[in-house]
Amino acid sequence: MRMYDIIMKKRNGGKLTSEEIQCFIEGYTSGEIPDYQVSALMMAIYFRGMDEEETLDLTMAMAHSGDLLDLSAIEGIKVDKHSTGGVGDKTSLALAPMAAACGLRIAKMSGRGLGHTGGTIDKLESFAGFSTGICREHFIRQVNEIGISIMGQTADLAPADKKLYALRDVTATVDNMSLIASSIMSKKLAAGADAIVLDVKTGSGAFMKTLQDSLALAREMVRIGNGAGRRTIAVVSDMDQPLGRAVGNALEVKEAIDTLRGQGPADFVELCMTLGSQMLIAGGRAGEEGQAREMLREAVFSGAALEKMAEFVQAQGGDPRAVRDTSLLPRAIHVEPLPAKTDGYIQSIQCDEIGICSLLLGGGRETKESVIDLAVGLVLCAKVGDYVRAGEPLAYMHYNEPGRAAAARERFYQAYTFGQEKPPIPALIHEIMGQA
Ligand code: URA
DSSP states (O other): OOHHHHHHHHHOOOOOOOOHHHHHHHHHHHHSSOOOEEEEEEHHHHHHHHHHHHHHHHHHHHTTTTTTOOOTSSSSOOOOEEOOOOOOOOHHOOOOOOHHHHOOOEEEEEESSBBBOOOOHHHHHSSSSOOOOOOOOHHHHHHHSSSEEEOOOTTTSSHHHHHHHHHHTTTOOOOHHHHHHHHHHHHHHHHTOOOOEEEEETTTSSSSSSSHHHHHHHHHHHHHHHHTEEEEEEEEEEEEOOSSSEEEEHHHHHHHHHHTTOOOHHHHHHHHHHHHHHHHHHHSSSSSSHHHHHHHHHHTTTTTHHHHHHHHHHHHTTOOHHOOGGGGGGOSSEEEEEEESSSSSEEEEEEHHHHHHHHHHOOOOOSSSSSOOOTTTEEOOTTTEEEOTSEEEEEEEEESSSHHHHHHHHHHHHHHEESSSSOOOOOOOOOOOOOO
């Protein structure tokens, strides 16, 4: 089988067979097929698309391109959760201990990644000493002992996707539905969970900007997951303004801890309840949503979820005192209010602009080598639909370097629009797919 023929077939609008997909994934992973041929194929797929069968074949080939994590030594149904990402998205930090406190086994692999803030792993490193560089034995033992562990994504998990994603990133072929769905799902399938709950974001801070595209991506991923024999549920949720109020690594950890204390912002709490109840149902811990929500509420108000967070942090070498006293988390030198310049209702907050402010302050990575400042970011005081008077703070900016703050301050104000009419409040949950 020649790569040239595979490229030409797709260029001409043909359908690739399982063998052809398998051949290019194996050849690319081993280094036999060069980047330039795979780039050409990615562009052909971008323009010609792939049908459902090809997308599932691509996902399975990528999932099997490296190690498959074997979670069989962990008792019970293992449920994974994945978010397509957004601004202020600290959901895993609160949800993992909440679900574990309800008896679900959380064996999760997370990443760092480029972006406005770090990934879950970077955020967790706000706890001094915390490490996700643990071996598989430690990971599995910890889940069996305390019900929760999060480890860093290993290079040998879906290596084909790792290579392909890096190539797509520099060849303008990321934003294709089949390629995104197969990329995300290949990693989830390789990570070994029996059931997967997906949080597919939609809006200005999301990968998918329109509801139509987000629904299509969610549908595709649910189909792939179920086709691969894993129960898969997708929640399509709003990312047209930041989630919760905190944007920035340690600031988000603090907000997640506040949520575990029963003092989280309403939208963030509701998202945790929605995703958490789907996880408890998929994991066989609850029969229906009302019961699941009650279990999650009880885990928070009894203190069990906060206790689980402290246990988890300690088990991975972190300082658990910071769970009870968040003043021990990294803190910025300067905290400055950003006052509203006009009276009015907030009509919109361009979500990705707020993310860029956090990045400009040093809270995210521009390149793989960038070092993150865990302390910096923004805490919003008002959200879409709130009325503010000129001079009242719209947000507090946490920063260490005054030079960086100037750029972020200017960018911040560009993110807001105001008006005299109260706008409709955007729905937080748009759809839930794949429920039993
Ligand atoms: N995230 C991924 O893991 N893959 C994509 O293709 C896009 C987002």
